[in-house]
Amino acid sequence: MSFAQAIVENVLKLAEEKGAKKVSKVLVEMGELLLINPEQLEFCFQVASSGTIAEGAVLELEFIKPHIECLLCGKRYDEPIAICECGGIIKVEGGKDMVIRKIEMEV
Amino acid sequence: MHRIEVDAEIDVLEANRRLAAENREFLKKHGITAINIMGATGSGKTLLIEKTADALGDKVRMGAILGDVVGKADYERVARHGVKAEMINTGKECHLDAHLIHHAIEKFNDVDLLLMENVGNLICPVDFDLGEDYRVVMVSVTEGDDVIEKHPEIFRLADVIIINKVALAEAVEANVDKMVEDARKLNAKAKIIKMDLKKDVGFDEWLEWLQEVMSKQNGR
Ligand SMILES: [Zn+2]
Numbered sequence: 396m397s398f399a400q401a402i403v404e405n406v407l408k409l410a411e412e413k414g415a416k417k418v419s420k421v422l423v424e425m426g427e428l429l430l431i432n433p434e435q436l437e438f439c440f441q442v443a444s445s446g447t448i449a450e451g452a453v454l455e456l457e458f459i460k461p462h463i464e465c466l467l468c469g470k471r472y473d474e475p476i477a478i479c480e481c482g483g484i485i486k487v488e489g490g491k492d493m494v495i496r497k498i499e500m501e502v
Numbered sequence: 503m504h505r506i507e508v509d510a511e512i513d514v515l516e517a518n519r520r521l522a523a524e525n526r527e528f529l530k531k532h533g534i535t536a537i538n539i540m541g542a543t544g545s546g547k548t549l550l551i552e553k554t555a556d557a558l559g560d561k562v563r564m565g566a567i568l569g570d571v572v573g574k575a576d577y578e579r580v581a582r583h584g585v586k587a588e589m590i591n592t593g594k595e596c597h598l599d600a601h602l603i604h605h606a607i608e609k610f611n612d613v614d615l616l617l618m619e620n621v622g623n624l625i626c627p628v629d630f631d632l633g634e635d636y637r638v639v640m641v642s643v644t645e646g647d648d649v650i651e652k653h654p655e656i657f658r659l660a661d662v663i664i665i666n667k668v669a670l671a672e673a674v675e676a677n678v679d680k681m682v683e684d685a686r687k688l689n690a691k692a693k694i695i696k697m698d699l700k701k702d703v704g705f706d707e708w709l710e711w712l713q714e715v716m717s718k719q720n721g722r
Contacts, residue, residue, distance in 0.1 A: 405512045477651035495512040
């Protein structure tokens, strides 16, 4: 819920600066490692935005993959694992950001 | 009215980072050592805080923040031990964040040690810096000896990893050595403590670590 609230607050602030009457779409880039359930976030976004000019806006999520690589053999993985099959330690980079990229609004 | 598309570059998690930095500043100013204790429900976090309060209560000024989704059972347990305690109910949230702590820490400006019990899970608290000095992760052998390899992220970022209830390992067929090995592979510098709070195993080691980091803090 705090994520959704933070998104709504930021969106409203920018919309206000632009003198928008309505916000129709918000594009958010999300790191996969945040492990956020998209449906839950969308639901919370609807709740947090109700009664504001962002009520009913579409929340579009784009997931960003982290860079996961074994420090020993260099093998790459799609998902974070504890230890590489070669026994090496895994390095994890990125995948933990949440950035609002685009806001569609009516002015 | 017409529709426009505005390019934004708004880092949503920035607010938490900023508040965490403010918390850190506050703690530093008042000479408080703050410890974020994470772990699943039932891993023994509350009992660890209770026992620490009994052991150190008359030597250091200790405070505790108890985070939980609802209810105040943990708060009542800890307050009974005569330390200043504060309950934070997170409602729908599965973790504490810097904002929640921000409101609570003002009451603790006169303590030397502040233990913050996070909400009971091994996933969500990982991403939220509270402004703490140290991160402690507590697991128990009853969660299965694969619990560490299943949650690499939280162990990777820990300063202390406590494996609790080791006296039950045989009964639940958990391999403690495997757990220690998994933890070590993920985190080369964390202190790993094998503990059993009900049998007083490893508790002295915990107290030693606490006193060590507190004296380091006073010298900063
Ligand atoms: Zn490898």
